[in-house]
Amino acid sequence: MKLIDKTIVAKKMPIRLVRNTILKGLFFLATTFGLLVLGILLYRIFAQGIGYLDWDFFQNFASRRPEEAGIKAALIGSIWLMIVVAPVALLLGLGTAIYLEEYAKKNWFTSFIKLNISNLAGVPSIIFGLLGLTIFVRALALDRSVLAAGLTMSLLVLPVIIVAAQEAIRSVPRELREASYGMGATKWQTIVRVVLPAAIPGILTGSILALSRAVGETAPLVVVGIPMFIAFLPKNVFDTFTVLPMQIYNWTSRPQEEFQSVAAAGILVLLFLLIFMNSIAVFIRNKFQKRY
Amino acid sequence: MNMTLLRTSEAFNMDKTVVSQLSKEKVYETSQLNLWYGEKHALKNIELDIHQNEVTAIIGPSGCGKSTYLKTLNRMVELTPDVRTSGEIKYRNRNILDKSYKVEELRTQVGMVFQKPNPFPKSIYENVAYGPKIHGIRNKKVLDEVVEKSLRGAAIWDEVKDRLHDNAYGLSGGQQQRLCIARCLAIEPDVILMDEPTSALDPISTLKVEELVQQLKEHYSIIIVTHNMQQAARISDRTAFFLNGEVIEYNNTNTIFSRPSDQRTEDYISGRFG
Ligand SMILES: Nc1ncnc2c1ncn2[C@@H]1O[C@H](COP(=O)(O)OP(=O)(O)OP(=O)(O)O)[C@@H](O)[C@H]1O
């Protein structure tokens, strides 16, 4: 006796196929929508800002006159910020992820910590600003320095990096670890030679997204008290400074019409910086994949 | 030397059925081994000796504890959380279940080949050189020699010698498994543990691996888990039959397959259950 009634199968077939086609269309629309909005945004910014994007723009400090306003302090400031945030956040984040995934005992306490780290990723950035203000600016007396701001930003992006790195580490097949342990490798050798090379693409993707967030974020820096208008460059990590998004925010809030265009040019610079960072990630990723 | 002679003669008195292999030394001596995964009692009072330069087959129905026993022999089983053991496994007269026995040290002597081929996503060369490298061998010439010798040992040299620096993932399943055997040989182990090494392979690759096992026993002691009765009969010197975490019967392969002394063994090898 047959349990499957072929007439039902035949009857259902057209509906299944139509549903498949409709959903494909819907997903395509969703993608197009995002691309379209992004396209309009980019077009507007380009149209508005490209005129101001010349060599002088990179040479000049901020100014009250739009035609003299430049991005130098903010651009260099953002780079300084990255120089602090990238190593601090990556080392702490990767270290934590490795510990949690590879060394920590799997018990309720570890699960509790993991849950809380994921939660931290959703805490509003302004809260991290307050934390930074209390700890780094006041308690450690770092003032409104590159270091204070950088450490604050590191805290902000740390949960995202930890979670991304954990995911990447966890997705390395168990069989590869077993092969390594089976030959007498220590845990550390297995991590360095097998787990990390396999996990690096995932770790990088997550980390670069997190660092990009740090480059674009303003709220915590406002709380920490980083100035928006500054006409000198930091000499070391203890100097004060400003960053691109703060500068852009400052320009957009000015009454003169021309400053809107200056802000658009600033946004372009920020975009290029992000693209540059992402290409570094792609480069490193390809390099690692070639090693296999 | 005297010690081993003494032990061998003791064994002689205790077990008269294995007269032919008595000259051979024991590599592993398992006594009163029990293992629990949490509440699950997976190995019960195992008594099993493994002899040098022999192929020992472990057979038994699914879930009877074959892999568990094999993984206990190199303490891989510890990677599973919540594992408890009691009893003793002596490897060359030292109890490996003793916490002071460093697993890294044990695993340089005891290599393992897994059920599914698991090469690293690296080049063929790097796969084989992995073991020596982690043990501190840096000399390029030595590494080159080890790689060639191991690949030859695993009967795969001719197939890969022109593509040593290609990714190992480009090899067929059977080649990957022989590569894994080569990788295991490269640490120059004393014992090789194999957990159903041919279950993912086609008949021809299976045959190659079987021939290889036969050749390898000249230099190594091999313990192989298999579901394939013919394979056990073909390639092993001794066979242990496991059932529900217990060793039901352990004897010369010939004896096991021609005159098993336990009804359950007979039922299993004649395909009546399992
Ligand atoms: N990680 C684990 N946690 C809990 N129980 C386990 C675990 N691994 C194995 N077991 C149990 O221990 C018993 C023995 O398992 P084992 O993998 O050794 O069987 P096996 O003889 O190798 O079977 P197969 O032939 O299917 O590979 C089984 O009942 C299994 O369910």
Ligand SMILES: [Mg+2]
């Ligand atoms: Mg098994």
